Amino acid sequence: MKLQHNLGGLEGLDPINTEVKVFVEPWEKRIFGIHTAMMALSNHLDEAIPDYQIDQVPTTFKSFWSWGHLRMGAEGMHPFEYFRLRYYEKWLGGISGFFVEEGYITQEELDTRTAEFLADSAKAAAPLPIGGDTAIDTQVDKYLREGDSPLRPYPNPPKFKVGDQVRVKNVSPADHSRLPGNLRGRVAKVVLVYEGAFTYFFPTADGLGTPMPVYSLAFKPEDLWHESLIDPKSVYYNDIFEVYLEAA
Template sequence: MKLQHNLAGLENLGKIDFQKRVFVVPWEERIFGIHVAMMALSNHLETDSLPNYSLSTVPTSFNSFWSWGHLRQGAEAMNPFDYFKFRYYEKWLGGISGFFIDEGYITEEELNTKTALYLKDGNLDNAPLPNKPEPAIDEQIIKYLREGDSPQRDVAVTPKFAVGDTIRVKDLPPGEHTRLPGNLRGKIGTIDVVYDAPYTYFFPTTDGLGKPMPVYNVKFAASELWGEMAEANNFYYNDLFETYLEKYEE
């Protein structure tokens, strides 16, 4: 992955702030809720999800494809200096705001005007949020939270690897978005689990994701990843799509 997603084993990064609260300020809860609502109203749910959903009776003007993958893609596209500067949910806010501008739901000028309104005098009470209850939207979001959108697919795909096989992780460029941790590229591991069903991904990526494929739990010796820094007899496990793996031959 890009620099900000490839920190494993790097030294001298400075003091780490172990934040124990999920939401530090109230607006973070709201941006989390917006993200969940966008996933629950994503237009792919009627045609390419398990289970399928019927959105035709849901009175929403949101007609876009949105998933965890899109959220992560937005974070990966950030300038590394900006990525380290902003808090976790600030990254979410930037990615979601940019998505709404790119999709044409709001212009940058309109967003700036609304932002100035809500920040006026530093008191949100001066600009209360609109209250427009839509029971059908609430029901759809609750249904989505309960039933989800499974990435498993019931298709016949034969795994290339078996438990105990030694593999090497491909050294692939990350492109716009990847699910391959950067510190695993080129590393040697052992197949520990072959999951029963193939998994798809939200959308195709330049490094091979998209179509349903086997997923493996791969076991790495800690010394393979961190060298002399690693403690003896320790191991690291990671779930990886098949497209990221190749057979290792000495």
């Protein structure tokens, strides 16, 4: 993973953003809504749990979009840009780039519209049009209420059990990963084996994609951070996919 997603144990990252508002600017609500609608209309929902009849929804959005795609877009940014931009600016950049890549809009059209909004702040703050297809509204509402479960049946027993000592594999960083960089090579104790197996949104170069067990692991903080930064009585927990683990 790039630097911005491998910060465990690093010092001197001030200033820390202590913003407590969920949405600071009105447009941030819009980009959150766009992302939510994209997930609710994603073409992979025909195989999702619960069942969605996505092929019967009259949407022109025909692509695969999930939280994983949003995260992958952020991980693909230049680290300097990542730290410079606000939270929802990263979302805006990732979603805009996705629409260009998928052919919904050209880069020239995006640049032109961006320049128009920057030149006229009133246009940027204009209310969205009211209306639309009720079938699309119903699908988005259903998705908001029921979601898209990663839980899947798993025919084989988990490799590890509660009490086992496991080591986090030192896998090479990929374009997208769910393994925190500071845990690679560290030993931990299995404290919980989650029931069932969990899939991921799409295959990753480091092994995710097919359903697999997930474990809650307990790490000793002194194995992860300098002693001056920890409480000696504390324990650090992290949930890890099985593909990232091996017997210690």
